[in-house]
Amino acid sequence: MNREYFEFVCPVKMVAGFRALEHIPFELDTRGSVRPMIVSDKGVVAAGLVDIVVKAITSEGGQVGPVFDDVPPDSSMDAVNAGAASYLESGCDAIIAVGGGSVMDTAKAMNIMATEGGGDPRRYAGYNNLKHRLKPYIAVPTTAGTGSEVTAISVIKDTDAGMKTFYFSQFLMPDVAVLDPRMTLKLPPMITAATAMDAMTHAVEAFTCLAKNPLSDAYAEAAIRRISEWLVPVLRKPDDARGRLELAQAAAMAGIAFSNSPVGLVHALAHTIGAMYGVHHGAANSIFLPYVLEFNLPASRADIGDLLFHLAGPEDFAGTPVERRAEAAIARIVEMKEAAHAICGLPRTLSETGKIPKEDLPKIAENSLDDGTVVMNPVDVTYEDALAVLERAWGD
Amino acid sequence: MSPNPNIIDTELSPAAGRGPSYAIQRVYAGFMMWLISRLLQAASAVDPVIKKDIDRLPEDFSFSMRVRSGSPALAMRKMGDDLRAVQPSALQRPALVFEFKHVAHAFLVMSFQESTPRAFANDRLAVDGDFACAMKIMRSLNRMQALVLPRFIAVRALKAYPPIGIVEKLGLAARIYGRLVIDLFKRDPS
Numbered sequence: 001m002n003r004e005y006f007e008f009v010c011p012v013k014m015v016a017g018f019r020a021l022e023h024i025p026f027e028l029d030t031r032g033s034v035r036p037m038i039v040s041d042k043g044v045v046a047a048g049l050v051d052i053v054v055k056a057i058t059s060e061g062g063q064v065g066p067v068f069d070d071v072p073p074d075s076s077m078d079a080v081n082a083g084a085a086s087y088l089e090s091g092c093d094a095i096i097a098v099g100g101g102s103v104m105d106t107a108k109a110m111n112i113m114a115t116e117g118g119g120d121p122r123r124y125a126g127y128n129n130l131k132h133r134l135k136p137y138i139a140v141p142t143t144a145g146t147g148s149e150v151t152a153i154s155v156i157k158d159t160d161a162g163m164k165t166f167y168f169s170q171f172l173m174p175d176v177a178v179l180d181p182r183m184t185l186k187l188p189p190m191i192t193a194a195t196a197m198d199a200m201t202h203a204v205e206a207f208t209c210l211a212k213n214p215l216s217d218a219y220a221e222a223a224i225r226r227i228s229e230w231l232v233p234v235l236r237k238p239d240d241a242r243g244r245l246e247l248a249q250a251a252a253m254a255g256i257a258f259s260n261s262p263v264g265l266v267h268a269l270a271h272t273i274g275a276m277y278g279v280h281h282g283a284a285n286s287i288f289l290p291y292v293l294e295f296n297l298p299a300s301r302a303d304i305g306d307l308l309f310h311l312a313g314p315e316d317f318a319g320t321p322v323e324r325r326a327e328a329a330i331a332r333i334v335e336m337k338e339a340a341h342a343i344c345g346l347p348r349t350l351s352e353t354g355k356i357p358k359e360d361l362p363k364i365a366e367n368s369l370d371d372g373t374v375v376m377n378p379v380d381v382t383y384e385d386a387l388a389v390l391e392r393a394w395g396d
Numbered sequence: 397m398s399p400n401p402n403i404i405d406t407e408l409s410p411a412a413g414r415g416p417s418y419a420i421q422r423v424y425a426g427f428m429m430w431l432i433s434r435l436l437q438a439a440s441a442v443d444p445v446i447k448k449d450i451d452r453l454p455e456d457f458s459f460s461m462r463v464r465s466g467s468p469a470l471a472m473r474k475m476g477d478d479l480r481a482v483q484p485s486a487l488q489r490p491a492l493v494f495e496f497k498h499v500a501h502a503f504l505v506m507s508f509q510e511s512t513p514r515a516f517a518n519d520r521l522a523v524d525g526d527f528a529c530a531m532k533i534m535r536s537l538n539r540m541q542a543l544v545l546p547r548f549i550a551v552r553a554l555k556a557y558p559p560i561g562i563v564e565k566l567g568l569a570a571r572i573y574g575r576l577v578i579d580l581f582k583r584d585p586s
Binding site: 003005006007126127128129163166209210211369370371372374375376379380382 | 495509510513514516517518519520522523524525526527528530531532534535554555556558
């Protein structure tokens with residue numbers, strides 16, 4: 001009996017391309033909103049990106065409520081409470097998030113409180129604890145990596161509880177994601193590389209982990225093709241608007257892919273060194289990706305081999321013997337890492353981060369096994385396995 | 397069976413028209429959940445690998461595994477150093493919940509037709525609560541299954557069968573089943 005089964009959801013309207021921001025007034029109007037609050041962080045505001053969004057709205061006679069720019073780099077429950085209070089006091093009727101993953105995640109949790117009229121956001125934490133739609137929410141990503149603009153997940157640092165609070169609900173998804181190349185044109189090369197490799201990891205893990213399905217595969221493949229083609233050109237020419245848009249689209253597609261086919265061991269390890277040493281999530285994913293693919297070869301050789309088509313193109317794919325395609329795909333990812341390292345110094349190994357003592361690898365291995373993403377890895381992971389991958393990723 | 401052959405009795409007939417009825421699946425899943433909770437209680441007292449993970453759970457930690465409708469269900473609570481099976485109704489708000497969307501999904505897993513990781517991947521089973529605790533419980537359940545089930549069944553339930561020697565496995569399995577019997581004759585907290 002055929003036992004195949006999958007679920008796939010992405011109700012987010014994508015508004016992408018040249019002058020995309022100027023579509024926001026229409027999107028607000030069609031959702032009955034006349035006074036959106038903007039959620040951002042101080043870095044994005046200082047870069048002038050919020051001004052561009054505000055002008056796009058007000059130039060068509062629209063109003064903008066307060067700009068809440070107190071979102072810290074790792075998000076926070078305090079920011080969720082303060083932002084929701086600001087929303088409710090100022091009579092807003094929609095949220096526009098302008099920023100990276102932390103800003104978009106914080107805005108998702110704020111939207112719960114804005115819709116519920118206040119209270120303790122922890123009441124709604126967990127899996128599918130929202131039972132109805134929230135206020136209109138438009139996401140304008142200013143990095144091309146996290147994919148938060150299309151995911152149903154929000155992770156908020158809760159300092160009082162000493163943990164990260166996790167929200168998962170289809171209702172957290174933005175109504176609209178606006179991908180405009182102006183939002184990422186000034187992104188520094190190092191962040192561009194790290195976030196693009198974050199998106200690459202989302203797509204590759206979605207394509208090779210247990211919940212892969214025909215629709216998540218289609219998005220993952222398209223994302224991988226774009227990142228392979230555009231990452232290095234954009235690093236060499238950061239003001240390439242076409243390339244910036246391609247990477248933004250790839251990040252959104254990778255987000256759709258991993259939102260419907262969750263990630264595996266690469267993320268378990270990256271989450272762990274991010275929490276223990278503050279290593280940038282995208283940089284950490286980039287470091288681990290080829291080593292985890294090598295580890296997963298016994299269960300995923302065919303899937304990893306198929307990646308070569310999207311990483312290197314049809315000619316290289318056709319010219320590579322089937323039994324060598326998986327190794328060739330991994331080698332292509334290593335080439336991308338080398339290129340990014342040469343152009344902007346993206347670390348290739350754990351030792352190159354300069355943040356992790358080698359003697360801590362056993363502790364990292366132990367902690368990584370407590371990360372929920374391990375469940376979706378195609379190969380079962382033991383402590384010894386995790387430690388072996390970490391030792392390979394250490395470099396020297 | 398419905399008196400009208402053209403009307404499918406949805407309570408008694410699985411959609412596929414094959415396999416046991418939902419009512420039988422519910423009884424079977426209920427028995428398996430009862431057994432799993434007692435076996436895990438025994439294994440956590442006997443096996444040092446499981447005990448290490450249980451020791452790292454917070455004091456008074458509790459979890460439940462249930463079908464979305466609420467029944468069948470199992471519930472366990474950490475009491476001192478031990479993990480004990482308790483009545484599901486005794487846990488007002490467990491710290492961690494594993495929830496099957498439908499009794500048919502619980503049956504697939506409990507009858508070893510679908511592994512637990514595959515049930516997660518197929519969105520049939522969800523976790524609500526702290527993931528670090530969830531991983532410790534899942535590792536413990538996996539290890540327990542590897543110890544108490546014959547290998548040819550355990551490989552259907554697990555992503556990978558762990559490297560356990562036959563002597564070690566039989567020894568631990570005997571101690572777990574022995575402990576289970578002893579626990580059954582003790583005053584049952586549930």
